[in-house]
Amino acid sequence: KAGVTQTPRYLIKTRGQQVTLSCSPISGHRSVSWYQQTPGQGLQFLFEYFSETQRNKGNFPGRFSGRQFSNSRSEMNVSTLELGDSALYLCASSALWGAFFGQGTRLTVV
Amino acid sequence: KNEVEQSPQNLTAQEGEFITINCSYSVGISALHWLQQHPGGGIVSLFMLSSGKKKHGRLIATINIQEKHSSLHITASHPRDSAVYICAVLETSGSRLTFGEGTQLTVNP
Numbered sequence: 001k002a003g004v005t006q007t008p009r010y011l012i013k014t015r016g017q018q019v020t021l022s023c024s025p026i027s028g029h030r031s032v033s034w035y036q037q038t039p040g041q042g043l044q045f046l047f048e049y050f051s052e053t054q055r056n057k058g059n060f061p062g063r064f065s066g067r068q069f070s071n072s073r074s075e076m077n078v079s080t081l082e083l084g085d086s087a088l089y090l091c092a093s094s095a096l097w098g099a100f101f102g103q104g105t106r107l108t109v110v
Numbered sequence: 111k112n113e114v115e116q117s118p119q120n121l122t123a124q125e126g127e128f129i130t131i132n133c134s135y136s137v138g139i140s141a142l143h144w145l146q147q148h149p150g151g152g153i154v155s156l157f158m159l160s161s162g163k164k165k166h167g168r169l170i171a172t173i174n175i176q177e178k179h180s181s182l183h184i185t186a187s188h189p190r191d192s193a194v195y196i197c198a199v200l201e202t203s204g205s206r207l208t209f210g211e212g213t214q215l216t217v218n219p
Contacts, residue, residue: 031205033205033206033207035207035209042196042210042211042212043196043198043207043209045206045207045208048205048206050205056205056206088152088153090152090153092207094200094205096140097140097141097160098140098141098143098158098200099141099143099158099198099200099207100155101145101153101154101155103152103153104152104153
């Protein structure tokens with residue numbers, strides 16, 4: 001059974017640009033959630049999608065958005081990148097009995 | 111007060127020592143995860159627990175649902191165990207994870 005796949009693994013962007021990250025969940029999982037980890041900070045909840053609908057949203061500005069497709073794959077987008085957006089972005093797919101984690105995408109904004 | 115509290119925040123041990131990291135939570139959960147993160151690295155899931163105890167090599171994880179508490183134990187610690195260990199709970203709705211702040215473990219040779 002394939003795990004949670006995040007692409008790309010590493011990314012360097014310039015301030016002001018926008019970025020799209022992708023997450024393919026475990027087959028059969030309909031819930032995908034996204035988290036941000038900045039240097040020295042814990043993992044902060046961004047949002048969660050279930051069956052193509054955003055079910056929960058964390059306390060992040062509107063520059064952070066996401067979507068989920070009919071095959072449960074999810075993307076998150078960050079527009080007008082700021083230096084402070086440099087972080088590890090982690091995706092998790094979950095069912096009621098537990099969650100599975102991707103390796104994360106490490107985004108560096110310069 | 112955080113919904114997931116870990117202790118200690120930092121832990122330094124000598125190689126061979128027995129290590130315990132604790133996690134307490136205040137929400138209803140369907141599962142609890144112990145994660146490991148090496149510097150600059152991604153996050154690796156060590157255990158997923160909903161009851162009882164699990165063992166994998168030198169690592170043991172336990173959970174007490176009634177007391178809302180879990181522990182991660184490392185026996186015969188080794189310098190390669192040096193990492194941040196994170197407790198995460200999956201809320202009963204199954205929709206979101208809440209993470210502890212992590213425990214920075216350093217094992218000296």
